[in-house]
Amino acid sequence: MSSEIAAHVCLPEPRLSFHADRKSDHDIHPLRGLLRFGPHSKGLVPDPIRVATIAPVAEAEQLYAFMRSLAGKFQATERKDYLPEWPGFQTVFGTRVTGAAAGCHIKLDAAFEGEFEASERPHAVLAERLLRAIHELERSRQEFDVIFICMPASWSRGFVGRDDDDFDLHDHLKAVTAARRIPIQIVREDRALAYPHKASVMWRIGLALYAKAGGVPWKLADAEPETAHIGISYAVRPPSSDKPRFVTCCSQVFDGEGSGLEFVAYDAHEIEMQRENPFLSRTEMFKVMSRSLDLYRRRHAGKSPRRVIVHKSTEFKPDEIDGCMEAFHLCEAVDLVQVVSETGWRGARIEGHHKPAGYPVSRGTIIGLSAREALLWMHGDVSGIKDRGSYFQGGRSTPRPIKLVRHAGHGSWDDTAGAALALSKMNWNNDALYDPLPVTMGYAQVLARVIKRMSGLGSSPYQFRYFM
Template sequence: MRAIHVDEPMLEFRYGQRMVYPRDGLFLFGPGDGGRAPINFGVIGTPAGVARFRKWMGSVGNLIEAANGDPQHVPFPGYGAAFASAWPDQPPYVIDIIDPAAVSRALRLENRNEAIKTTVDLYVDPLVAAANRLEAPPNFWFVIIPEEIYKLGRPQSSVPKADRVRGSVKLSKSAARGLMLQPTFFPEDLEAAKIYQYATHFRRQLKARLLKDRIVTQIVRETTLAPNDFLNKIGKPIRRLEDPATIAWKILTGAYYKDGGRPWQLADVRPGVCYVGLAYKRQDNNSDDRFACCAAQMFLSSGEGVVFRGALGPWFHSESRQFHLSEDAARNLVEMVVGEYRLMHDGQAPTELFIHAKSSFADPEWKGFEAAAPGTNVIGVQISDAKDRMKLYRPGRYPVIRGTALILHERRAFLWTSGFAPRLDTYLGPETPNPIEVRIHRGECDLKTVLSDVMGLTKINFNSCLHNDRLPVTIRFADAVGDVILAAPQTGEPKLPFKYYI
């Protein structure tokens, strides 16, 4: 057992300039792709929500000072200065016909599946209509939601009994599950049961239902845009939010990415490397609890990501509490990945293919993975949360430095992806940082190379402009991707860019 330090990965910005902190690079140099044409987006919401968005738009076109002098706080220079792309005075496309009364009534329908689907209908229908009507639709839509959607639009949300509204769904969830085991001769029952194919989570269902029509969204709460419009009894905002500059960095970095831009990319990445994260999600409404969906998330050093929807099957194994594909399913999934990689690299296959998963890799699925990528060095890396399994301390005020690794074996280590960050001159976490466990489960590769790659993959989350995440992007969004795939019936293209899911 020995301790080493993995260097903080560098990011590359405009003019080939390198920094470790995304906000520094964007503030000083601009995005890695050199900037784009004026941003092209739409906004949808209630009249009040769209009005709040318009007001917020005016503030982010110019400099927003940092909250204080702490190193992690960087002024937001204005969208145009940060991203070398023009920011409009008004939204290019507007849908402000969402009726707040209709939203409020839909959210209070007694049956929760009906409530969320009806609420999502209010947004999906006009978005799809606009996509079909416009010759040149926007690249993405800001979806501005009232606070009550956030409060009542999640699985654990509960509407007070006195406020519930009777809807049209009479079939219970248990009866709908029973129809899967014993078919009925009554087509109206089968039709009524379809409501339970839709998740009781507004965000996931909205994303899932827009996949078929290839509509990208950025969901923002009204309280984020105008916190002082929503006060509690003592006159304080009902939410404790970050400072305006930080909010602008986070929302608009995601917006630039969803508009088609590349804010930054990893520097010094080996040519021919491809990273794949496996995402699994069990299907709640299936009579067989082994059934789960599988997806592969492909990421390149540029941060480009593509999600491939795999087959639904009995991938969950209760004895090990892990997910494993069949040989055929594994081969088919990675064949899609390699095929897409070839399209993006003039027909060249990757030289190294790293497959990241929370589970280990069984013999049949590994045989399928290798068969799908002949001539490529395929490495299977198991990444798991090692919370409370190991604590490491050092003298002084701050915890261990981010990048500290404890080598347990030539193929296994604990890696502290969170910890003291020298650029920030602090540790931003609330408790002693916990490591993740990184294990080379299949294939051959130097462990330090794998650890360095994992550190780099904690820095390409374009949905938020942070110094780093705790988990690599291949694992960080695995559950979120699975949640979206199963949030509504899927019949569209099995391969879509990552930005559709986040």
């Protein structure tokens, strides 16, 4: 038996589209593309974007100054081989940012600070006061588009609960505001207000603000039409909860070019546990996939996709495969793909005389291990980002591949791996060139983490912008 593995294939870096009609408006670099062409939804977002605020009285002016600085210019002082100058929010996105009406700015007084400092459960005190402020702002919901919440370092004791308390302030706030369809942006002192590299902060906050206001920065330029991409993840509720132990969060993230960004959440009851991992019954999987498919049809005049690609982090059991196939019986092709993020594989580029090269494996490299399994390097060397030479995000370490395991579907790995590679560039809550996983997996995990804290799921789909 030969110990040799298959020859590798290297996929090109996926292109992003910045205009619905002008096919020439594309770039592989998301931020460079925004500077060259503007966002994909230019002219379709409120102008100005109105920002309401919640802040301690001592930090309120600092938060207002930070909002004004979004209109300024900042040179990159880190990641200089990737990050362009920030030229101002209006220059990038074609719309302005302004403070909301006078009644949409809440300052938390010294009395709250004293109560917070004296409490043995500071996270509960902080969460209750912030939610009270959000509910107060909700009375003026027509007067603002996004809420900025200032989080000074002095509040850090309240960001998480005690060891015996499954509490995370960020997820708790998102759970409440997402249920009310209110987008919020948490502005932490250490990561934004006091962070020294201002261009990085402006790009990250600017992108997030534009997306939370309903904007679409970019889409995929070369995506396969009539395709639906679905990601599945599971949320574990604390044993003390009176609700079902697990919630299946099923995210219908994209159609072929990247529109959609809605998801459904479903309380799952028929679950089998294996090695601490939940697996759905055929009936439960059918229900989840059927609701996801309905989202696609609702956006495409009742038409089913020709192809469906489903990603999840654990294997697809026979009952789950049967449930998917029953739900997608009208689709021509169904790919059920397990995405394994931790593998024992590494890769080194070998050049002349069988010596390691001085730069890493190219991003997009595929090595087929079998008809069912392949390695895909999501992280690696990328050409065309810098003026000269290639770009390696992070600049250190030996890139690890993810493993794709196909439990249904057939054909070459190019299409299956190419879709995962392209979806790694569709996180609008990040200014990086790509994420380490396709957004189907990344978003589903974020959603699952927040969903388990929601008091009621409801039957209506949610837009992801409320969870960013």
